[in-house]
Amino acid sequence: YLPDSEEKTQKMAYIRCAENKKLGVGTSIYIENIEMSLDNLKSTFLTLFNTAVTPKSPYINLTQYVSLPNELSEIPLGKVEKRNSRRIAILKSNLFNLYYVYETNLTAALKESATYIYASLIILLTGLILSVKLRTEYEKHQIASDILKIISSEKINYPNYQQALDAVKKKVKIIFNEIKEKEFLENLTLNIGSKSTLSEVLQVFLDSYKDYKVRGVKIFVERDKYFAEILRKGEETKTAISHDDTVNGQVLRIMVYTSDDTNSNSVYIITKGISILSRKVADILRSMIDPLTGIWNRHYVHEFLDKEWKNFDISAIVMFDLDGFKEVNDKYGHAEGDRVLKEFVNRIKNAVRPEDILIRWGGDEFLLIIRNIKQRHICKTAERLRKIIEKPPLIKTIDVTVSAGVLIITRKTRGSFMKVLNMVDGILYEAKKSKNTVICKKA
Numbered sequence: 186y187l188p189d190s191e192e193k194t195q196k197m198a199y200i201r202c203a204e205n206k207k208l209g210v211g212t213s214i215y216i217e218n219i220e221m222s223l224d225n226l227k228s229t230f231l232t233l234f235n236t237a238v239t240p241k242s243p244y245i246n247l248t249q250y251v252s253l254p255n256e257l258s259e260i261p262l263g264k265v266e267k268r269n270s271r272r273i274a275i276l277k278s279n280l281f282n283l284y285y286v287y288e289t290n291l292t293a294a295l296k297e298s299a300t301y302i303y304a305s306l307i308i309l310l311t312g313l314i315l316s317v318k319l320r321t322e323y324e325k326h327q328i329a330s331d332i333l334k335i336i337s338s339e340k341i342n343y344p345n346y347q348q349a350l351d352a353v354k355k356k357v358k359i360i361f362n363e364i365k366e367k368e369f370l371e372n373l374t375l376n377i378g379s380k381s382t383l384s385e386v387l388q389v390f391l392d393s394y395k396d397y398k399v400r401g402v403k404i405f406v407e408r409d410k411y412f413a414e415i416l417r418k419g420e421e422t423k424t425a426i427s428h429d430d431t432v433n434g435q436v437l438r439i440m441v442y443t444s445d446d447t448n449s450n451s452v453y454i455i456t457k458g459i460s461i462l463s464r465k466v467a468d469i470l471r472s473m474i475d476p477l478t479g480i481w482n483r484h485y486v487h488e489f490l491d492k493e494w495k496n497f498d499i500s501a502i503v504m505f506d507l508d509g510f511k512e513v514n515d516k517y518g519h520a521e522g523d524r525v526l527k528e529f530v531n532r533i534k535n536a537v538r539p540e541d542i543l544i545r546w547g548g549d550e551f552l553l554i555i556r557n558i559k560q561r562h563i564c565k566t567a568e569r570l571r572k573i574i575e576k577p578p579l580i581k582t583i584d585v586t587v588s589a590g591v592l593i594i595t596r597k598t599r600g601s602f603m604k605v606l607n608m609v610d611g612i613l614y615e616a617k618k619s620k621n622t623v624i625c626k627k628a
Contacts, residue, residue, distance in 0.1 A: 250284040373458055377465045382488050387418040390462050397451045398444035407436035428459040432467045433474050439463055475545040478530040482545050494602040500555050501563045502592045504609045507549040508620040509585045525579050532573050560593055564625040567591045571623050586621035598628040
């Protein structure tokens, strides 16, 4: 049959074939008794699988049990276990509620070999073959079990053949779509899992959902009841699907934008995919959050800002360095130093807007990304922050202040974010010479 086609055979079987996997889903209809048809289907499965699981090797015995004897109940299903000179493996069939117990036949091996050692080698090789066979047969049973469960989930009572055929076609279509959806989501999980940056992850998501009319995606993180945008890909439309998650106590929101004519089945598949996307995004964001202060760390810069900063309407970049901080650690220890750092972060966060981005660059150095503000206010803002840190003192016995280098971003600013940061670092170096000082320059 052709991939993704619908066929009706002479015996009134309805079959639909999957495109990516060599897999066909279908059933036969007996007009007189639909329930008998399902019984026949199960009987056919039983015949097929009994044939499939019967070992061809003379060195393996097969016994079927409805329930396992006590001496076999401790053996893990699907694994080969050594018992003295024998090897035993058990396969559970969910389809027929049967246990298939395989046991290597040492007696048969001894009859055909001259020595015990040679017979043991035969048994060892047979055990290895059996281990591979078990995995394959187990997967077949699972697939058959799932298909039969869906087909026989409802009683079918229809007065004529056409209605019965339509009902079976509908059920087969459901099975077919579920198999395709499962395969699609498995591939999505695999592809998203192989990426390490937010930009790559969102691009994979958009590429995967082109046929489902997904047009764009945005990531937000809540801060002080305000959702700050972290990254966007694609276009924004009037129709969106929203999903919330939590990362280190902060709300992560993903918005997926679709066409207005997206149907309900597509929405269902998109929603499933957003959950997969959300887990991956949350894992990446956790690596970007400083565990001590709860703000972004330098991974956020390398993985995101360095590539996307020109899309964020950045007005200025401020680099802070705490004056006298080393003396705090030397005199009172790192616990007190950590307290000072957290206090510094709290004061800055409370003094800036939610859309501004505070980053711990390393040690006692911090970055502040100021967005959407007029140039004449930038230097005044930095000076105001310096005064907030100066008084009241961060620690009473040591004069801990802050020096700041401020780079005002203009339309002429060029280069990567890291190149711009080097310019800010140079300005900070000048401010550190005087300490407790702010120096502003234009890029």
